Amino acid sequence: MRVLVTGGAGYIGSHTVVELLLQKQEVVIIDDLSNAKEEVLRRIQTITGKTPIFYRGQVQDEALLTSIFKVHPFDAVIHFAGYKAVGESVEKPLKYFENNLLSTIVLLRVMEQFNVKKLVFSSSATVYGTPTKMPLTEADPIGGTTNPYGATKFMNELIIKDYCVAHPEMAATMLRYFNPIGAHPTGLIGEDPQGIPNNLMPFITQVAIGKRPHLNVFGNDYPTRDGTGIRDYIHVVDLALGHVASLEKMQHAAGYVVYNLGTGKGTSVLELVHAFETANQVSIPLQIQPRRSGDIAENYADCTKSNRELGWVATRTLVDACRDSWKWQSKNPSGYES
Ligand code: UD1
Numbered sequence: 001m002r003v004l005v006t007g008g009a010g011y012i013g014s015h016t017v018v019e020l021l022l023q024k025q026e027v028v029i030i031d032d033l034s035n036a037k038e039e040v041l042r043r044i045q046t047i048t049g050k051t052p053i054f055y056r057g058q059v060q061d062e063a064l065l066t067s068i069f070k071v072h073p074f075d076a077v078i079h080f081a082g083y084k085a086v087g088e089s090v091e092k093p094l095k096y097f098e099n100n101l102l103s104t105i106v107l108l109r110v111m112e113q114f115n116v117k118k119l120v121f122s123s124s125a126t127v128y129g130t131p132t133k134m135p136l137t138e139a140d141p142i143g144g145t146t147n148p149y150g151a152t153k154f155m156n157e158l159i160i161k162d163y164c165v166a167h168p169e170m171a172a173t174m175l176r177y178f179n180p181i182g183a184h185p186t187g188l189i190g191e192d193p194q195g196i197p198n199n200l201m202p203f204i205t206q207v208a209i210g211k212r213p214h215l216n217v218f219g220n221d222y223p224t225r226d227g228t229g230i231r232d233y234i235h236v237v238d239l240a241l242g243h244v245a246s247l248e249k250m251q252h253a254a255g256y257v258v259y260n261l262g263t264g265k266g267t268s269v270l271e272l273v274h275a276f277e278t279a280n281q282v283s284i285p286l287q288i289q290p291r292r293s294g295d296i297a298e299n300y301a302d303c304t305k306s307n308r309e310l311g312w313v314a315t316r317t318l319v320d321a322c323r324d325s326w327k328w329q330s331k332n333p334s335g336y337e338s
Pocket residue numbers: 086124125126150178179180198199200201203215216217218219228229230231269292293294295299
């Protein structure tokens with residue numbers, strides 16, 4: 001299969017590219033490098049022995065995208081490219097709506113022009129907004145998102161869904177990720193946030209390496225077993241393999257489908273910190289802070305549907321993820337700039 005991977009130089013994109021190349025698929029990446037480094041391509045080469053074809057640019061650059069489709073007869077597209085910083089999206093909503101929505105619209109238009117009928121979209125558990133019950137199934141209501149980033153994930157799902165109504169021959173799969181953590185077990189690729197990390201695991205690894213003095217725990221008064229927030233942390237390699245399984249499934253089935261990709265298990269902030277300390281024999285100093293605005297007490301997936309229909313299951317443990325995140329961070333103290 002020839003696959004276009006938008007945002008393929010990013011955290012989840014690069015891990016997915018590795019798994020596709022290992023399964024002998026041909027991969028073309030388009031990425032504007034707004035939140036990624038070209039060095040990742042060399043690392044992918046080291047892991048897989050293959051260099052993906054790379055175009056630097058934006059998906060919504062229709063002339064560029066058209067020229068790429070002209071050269072490569074794609075069988076499928078995986079669409080990761082998008083801005084993803086929740087806080088920044090609140091400050092700059094138009095930047096998020098313009099980039100994250102326009103890219104999908106242009107992509108669908110060019111796919112249509114070149115008769116490409118398979119699309120996997122990088123969605124998020126954020127589309128469930130503020131849920132009222134756990135675990136979350138794909139049939140639970142979506143919308144009520146709490147920030148522009150989350151709204152773009154929800155709106156992109158709607159755009160693709162309506163497009164599929166008009167084009168019943170399309171196969172489109174929405175993958176709703178829970179909380180991706182971990183890195184490739186080689187320690188060669190991983191999450192490389194710019195500035196102060198927003199998410200928990202990159203913050204923990206930066207404390208472990210001595211870049212930050214302590215971890216701020218946002219709230220210990222939630223109605224959870226230890227008072228801290230509960231999330232469903234999934235190893236990024238398992239997540240990547242979920243994309244490979246989706247592409248496989250789409251070989252045989254058209255239509256619009258949605259899958260949760262998680263482990264089905266909830267882990268608290270303190271449990272993750274302790275797992276990290278034990279797995280890596282390091283100590284993570286903590287300070288309890290007030291709750292972070294917009295956070296919910298708990299969020300975890302029911303993955304029955306993805307397990308059953310994709311024949312996929314997250315097999316890597318929390319300890320694997322903690323070990324791999326730390327291997328990546330300690331081998332690359334300043335990320336890809338190291
Ligand atoms: C966040 C985004 C979500 C996005 C996801 C991508 C928000 C409100 N939500 O999810 O839209 O899809 O990242 O991975 O930002 N925590 C701390 N200290 C920290 C950082 C986090 O205690 O320094 C806690 C949080 O309160 C939460 C848990 O750790 O309980 C996980 O936080 P985070 O990694 O930011 O993910 P989400 O908030 O679940």
